[in-house]
Amino acid sequence: MDFLRPACWEEALAAKAEHPTAVPIAGGTDVMVEINFDHRRPEYLLDLNRVGDLYEWEVGEDSVRLGASVSYTTIMENLRAELPGLALASHTVASPQIRNRGGVGGNLGTASPAGDAHPALLAAGAEVEVQSAGRGTRRIPVDDFYTGVKRNALAADELIRAVHIKKADGPQQFSKVGTRNAMVIAVCAFGLALHPGSRTVRTGIGSAAPTPVRAEAAEEFLNAALEEGGFWDNGRIVPPSVAKRFAELCSGACNPIDDVRGTASYRRHAVGVMARRTLTWTWESYRGTAARTEGVA
């Protein structure tokens, strides 16, 4: 195994172009597990740890440009206001040590349906900035990024440089079920973001389908119901029947499997419960009545 150590982004792109099978490694929290278990023995490892601008983030007018290697800890500590859903999701990632190493670029690169960042990115709305030496930069909407189990839309010569995530213009929540109270891989997860600006609600579901997915039918139903009832303006409580239907549609968006972490039917059920609860929390927050949540970030 060759270990490639580019000193800057251009060198990294050149290396990737030269060795399209090279596996990029930053925090190593996914790649090293695979190597340690001998599930993967790449010919080349492309170490991105010397590429400084991957650790940079920038808060813009409408969105945050988050470098691929910005750690979960950094997100929790610095971007809680702009990216509340992602900050909540970041806090559920593994242990403090792993959160100091891992970042969203790795989650996207691995594209595991269980990656904690995905539901938050889907709910917030995001674009993945990727680049190749030969063809330059393109921005892939996160909705189109996940193409299969642990597969994404990257070409062999491309690297993930940053993620552009819409700044929160309303409350966001993230909820994840695991069978212990910390340091656990998701049995299933759910992200929800209210976008009062566009009067829309977006969702993200993790670990309950071959890829991270949005519950689009549920979003459409809820968007229509909120619009119809004038809820965005009158700030009334979302009727339980609406929340219930929304939850059912979120469950329906799942296409889960039975595995050692949980059953398919539990996953469907739990996504529904999380959908209902996160809708309640965000809506209460939007109405300005929610209590603060401690212990998150």
Place this chain on the structure above:
Amino acid sequence: MPSPTLEFARAGGAPLGTPTKITQGSRTKGGIGESTLRPDGTLKVTGEFAYSSDMWHEDMLWGQILRSTVAHAEIVSLDTSEALATAGVYAVMTYDDLPTDVRRYGLEIQDTPVLAHGKVRHHGEPVAIVAADHPETARRAAAKIKVDYRELPVITDEASATAPDAILVHDDRDDHHSRHVPHPNIVHRQPILRGDAAAAAERADFVVRGEYTFAMQDQAFLGPESGLAVPDDDGGVHLYIATQWLHSDLRQIAPVLGLPESKVRMTLSGVGGAFGGREDLSMQIHACLLALRTGKPVKIVYNRFESFFGHVHRHPAELHYEHGATKDGKLTHVKCRIVLDGGAYASASPAVVGNAASLGVGPYAVDDVDIEALALYTNNPPCGAMRGFGAVQACFAYEAQMDKLADAVGMDRVEFRQLNAMEQGTLMPTGQPVDSPAPVAELLRRVKAMPMPPERQWESSEGVDVRQLPGGLSNTTHGEGVVRGVGYAVGIKNVGFSEGFDDYSTAKVRMEVVAGRPVATVHTAMAEVGQGGVTVHAQIARTELGVTQVTIRPADTQVGSAGSTSASRQTYVTGGAVRNSCELVREKVLEIGRRKFGSQHPAWATAELLLEGGKVVTGGGEVLADLVDVLEDESVEVEAEWRHRPTEAFDLRTGQGNGHVQYSFAAHRAVVEVDTELGLVKVIELACAQDVGKALNPLSVLGQIQGGTLQGMGIAVMEEIIVDPETAKVRNPSFTDYLLPTILDTPIIPVDVLELADDHAPYGLRGVGEAPTLSSTPAVLAAIRDATGLELNRTPVRPEHLTGT
């Protein structure tokens, strides 16, 4: 965040940790009853402690084991040529390369092949071993060994094991259990019959029945199996190893190597936990074989994945119970049948069966019992010793039954237990009288009397603290769906090896003057696995010999056997051996004193003399001589064996017999909060009351109770090795999917320690380590049942069980 706190309380209300009055050596600092600190404690928490996996030797090779990828198969062919031809590989060995005719080993039954012989019986069975100059080279070479398996049907449960046409897991049994078992796929069966359960059932006003399932638990010690074998010039080998019992390993290793035991030298190296999982051999023989074959030191270290295959686990069990009571709440009878899955090899299964059977009724007085316990041979992973050893599975079931029966009778669940609690003098189902305090009702009273944790602790004026809620940081509830439940349980565990085993230990104690001060040296073969034995031995030596400075020699086989660090026995038995040898040393020291100074004071001849604070003193405290002056240049050394009272085997048909030497009791109250919609559980508090006879080191006692409590909680709500019933393959051999409680899952554990001396035991002490593991699990289950109203007859409880999905 608020960390789990500890509350200290003990009989009489004095806080645990306050030195209690002791009859001897009270003027010598650091003696028994004090919470002296562990010598290895700081090193372990700062990461400086050298574990067995940290050893290194000039010019050493790395060993690697090739394990079977299937559970049950004939080995059609085995080709090692490509592995052998790999650069850097020094040796590849299979069954055919074993040096002697002794090719199997085992704790009691020698049924475990050193390397597979024509057949594998479980997933992960060792097939071949490789030594190479780099661990990665060894791994890759092992992967090049070609094994052609012809798969056989798997035996995975009682039905498949005892079916008329069942394949025999071992078709050549000649062990002593094989003569009495009803089927060759049953390792051992122990009935216990006392009174007339059928007749007593007729008198019962209420009868409850239940079927219970207990999952396979892993010891999950943090330091994986590892050791270093170094060839000696005389053709022997020196093995540095993390184990629970050096001499038991030695007895099994030497014959396979074809060496006399004197040529297999063993030294204990840093042990990263054990919990029963190091009672059986793992890589010991493999490392020695490779070292002797290559003439070079060979180190083997399992990774976590391999560790899941490299040691036996806690037996999963199916338990069938019937309990009866009269309308005034007295137990009439108990019938039970406990089926333990022993997996492919016997390991400690026979003794686990004996425990499950003899402790199957729990700490209750009932005259009419009909008990049957057995362990199966299957193609599942081998199971053997783990903290609680057969008593854990039974306690989970009989405590669920006691709740059911209390409800049927219409009594308070704690009062119902207290009404039926055993006490000193009660006869066990085996007919053995309990001949030391058995404060079962009192422990329940104490645990019930503790203040309840406040409700809705997640709420504050600041908002919601999700860390206090089910789901924790995963942010699944802000209080929605959360219901509190409370449950109680109590258990009984035997201490020490039972059923007639000659359970002894050996201690060598030396006393001399070094640099002008009296010093004691204690040398035993006791495996320090984290239980704190080395701390306690020094305390005993200080108390008995009146010295401040005690040197604890590394454990090795240059001294006689200490027996196993298991069965809650080590403080009792090796502690007893250290005390005994200290007493013999003291007599010799006093003899020297009498010889030198006897004429100077009449007390030398008449009074009972003690060693305290470096001096010879009378019982009244008068100083007769300084130990430095008594000993001068002389040293006094004694090596002696010490044993507890003998026990008897259980009768094979009736189970009657004085099989146990001591019992240990603990009770728990669990308070849980369950998110009933998502099926997530937060254990808020696990209050424990335990009788320890005498706390030699109160801080260590507390650590044992907390640890045991948490290990019991783990199997209640998350820990389970999942074995595919179709293939008998392990599905979750990693800490990613075998979940252990984190600190955020750890409840507050208030501990109330009772010290009622057992007059038969050294200092009146009772083994501590296992009892809290028993009652913790059923208490948590009872609390979850209380919160949800569900029956929950299985551990661990998973979200799908609580949500019906």
